[in-house]
Structure formats: structure tokens, C-alpha cells
Amino acid sequence: MLDSLALLLEKTFLLAHFNFFSTTSSKQEKCPKRREESTYFQRGDLLEVPRTLFTHFGIYLGDNKVAHLMPDILPVLTSNKSQIQKVVTNTRLLLGVIYKYASIRVDTVEDFAYGSPILLNTMDTTLRRQPLAAEEVARRAEKLIGHIPYSLLWNNCEHFVTYCRYGTAASLQTEQFCENVKSVIRDQRSVLLTTIIGMLSMFFLGIAPSTALPTFIIPFMLWMAG
Numbered sequence: 001m002l003d004s005l006a007l008l009l010e011k012t013f014l015l016a017h018f019n020f021f022s023t024t025s026s027k028q029e030k031c032p033k034r035r036e037e038s039t040y041f042q043r044g045d046l047l048e049v050p051r052t053l054f055t056h057f058g059i060y061l062g063d064n065k066v067a068h069l070m071p072d073i074l075p076v077l078t079s080n081k082s083q084i085q086k087v088v089t090n091t092r093l094l095l096g097v098i099y100k101y102a103s104i105r106v107d108t109v110e111d112f113a114y115g116s117p118i119l120l121n122t123m124d125t126t127l128r129r130q131p132l133a134a135e136e137v138a139r140r141a142e143k144l145i146g147h148i149p150y151s152l153l154w155n156n157c158e159h160f161v162t163y164c165r166y167g168t169a170a171s172l173q174t175e176q177f178c179e180n181v182k183s184v185i186r187d188q189r190s191v192l193l194t195t196i197i198g199m200l201s202m203f204f205l206g207i208a209p210s211t212a213l214p215t216f217i218i219p220f221m222l223w224m225a226g
Contacts, residue, residue, distance in 0.1 A: 041120070044134030046165050047112065048119040055173065057161040058112050059141040066112040067141040069104050069160040071096030071150050087111045102150035104141070104160065129166045140164040153177065195219045 041047070043062040048055060058068030072088050073095035087107070088096075096102055109118070124131055131137065141164045149155060159169040184190055198215025205211050 041109070042134060044131075044137035044165070046121050046123055046131075046137075046161050047109075048122055049113050049116040051114055051116055055158075056112075056114075057157045059137060059161055059164050060109075061106065061138050061141065064109050065106050066109055067104055067106050067145060068112055069102055069148065069150075069157040071100075071102040072105075073099055073101060075103065075147070076101055087114065096150070097152055100150045101147075103147045104144045106145060123162065123165070123172075126172065127162070127166065127170065131165045132167055137165045192219075 041060040043060060045060040047058045047060055047066060050056075056068065058066040061067055070088050070093065072084070072092050074084050074088075074092050076099060078084065085105075121131075123129075132140075141160075144160070144164075148160075153171075153174045155169075156171060156174070158171040158173055162171070163169040195215070198211070198218065202211045202215060
């Protein structure tokens with residue numbers, strides 16, 4: 001059952017990744033700084049990799065090690081450190097997102113990249129912010145290692161690295177997602193669509209409070225918000 005749930009969520013997040021986060025990626029492609037070997041990295045660098053479901057971020061600590069925030073369900077289920085330290089799979093990650101359990105962990109550059117190319121310090125240009133001193137960036141990341149509350153929109157890996165490197169937490173992916181949600185709400189076609197779906201639910205499931213109320217309340221709220 002967990003595998004089925006994870007697969008469903010993976011497809012949902014993958015769709016959201018293409019639809020909502022594409023603006024951030026397009027900006028970064030204009031000035032890519034790709035590196036494949038840790039010998040190019042300096043302590044305090046911000047590393048970025050496109051993974052299956054999202055764009056992932058980390059802070060390079062030196063000695064081929066990266067600190068990064070990862071949702072992970074496994075620490076909730078076991079205290080076996082050798083199992084927890086293994087590369088976080090998509091199933092572990094997705095269930096960690098649902099449970100809102102994450103940690104700042106340290107992995108090798110290879111495990112962090114997960115087979116994807118690495119972008120180096122692209123957010124310096126994207127955010128147009130002056131980074132803190134490299135040693136300060138690394139120290140901030142090291143101080144946060146361990147369990148941390150997780151939110152997909154309000155406290156994710158991008159918030160972690162921007163706090164460490166620039167002093168203020170921010171997430172371009174969250175901002176882009178919210179802008180797309182606003183666009184959907186403001187599009188009056190969404191009112192018509194939710195009305196049609198509501199009418200179909202009453203037709204097939206029968207008229208009842210559980211079908212009638214959403215049919216009228218949701219389109220009304222979208223209309224007012226738009």
C-alpha cells in the first residue's frame with residue numbers, strides 16, 4: 001500500500017515540478033555553472049541539482065561532503081544509523097514529506113547529486129544577493145545538522161541553503177508555485193470547471209450535503225477570490 005501511495009504522489013509531484021517550477025529552471029539555464037567533480041567546489045558553495053521530483057540544494061562543507069535538507073520517513077521508523085545514512089529513495093522522501101519529518105544531513109557529493117549534473121552558485125545571480133563569507137555559510141549549515149521541521153512550501157531545502165548563504169530564507173520554487181495558484185484562482189474558467197465537476201458528482205453520487213455544499217461553496221469562493 002505504501003508503494004502505491006508513493007507512486008501516486010511521485011507522479012503528482014512530477015507533474016507539479018514541470019508545471020510550477022519551470023520558471024526557476026529557465027532562469028538558471030541562462031547562466032549555468034556545471035561541475036562534475038568536487039575538486040572544483042569551495043567550502044560554503046551552494047550546490048544545486050535537478051532531481052526527479054524537484055530541484056535540490058545543498059551547501060558544500062569540504063572533503064567531498066554536502067549538507068542538505070531532506071525529508072525522510074526512515075528515522076521515524078528506525079534508529080539504525082547505518083540504514084538511515086543510505087541514500088534517501090523517492091519512497092522515503094515522499095513519505096517524509098507527508099509526515100513532515102526531515103533532517104539536515106551530510107552526504108558525499110555523489111550521493112547528493114544522485115546522478116544529476118551539479119550547478120554551482122547559480123542563485124547568486126538569480127537572487128541578485130551578495131553571499132556571506134564562505135566560512136560563515138558552512139558554519140551556519142553545520143550548526144543546523146540534525147532533525148528539523150519540514151514544510152514543502154515554507155521550510156524546504158531551498159530555504160535552508162538561502163538562509164545559510166545569504167542570511168535570509170527564501171524559495172523561488174515556492175514563490176513560483178504560489179503565483180501559479182493565484183493564476184488558477186483568478187482564471188474564471190476554474191469557476192465553471194468546479195461547477196461542472198460538482199454537478200457531475202451530484203448526478204453520479206446523488207444529492208446530499210457532501211456533494212451539494214462543495215458544488216456551490218467552492219465555485220462561489222473562487223468567484224469571490226478572483
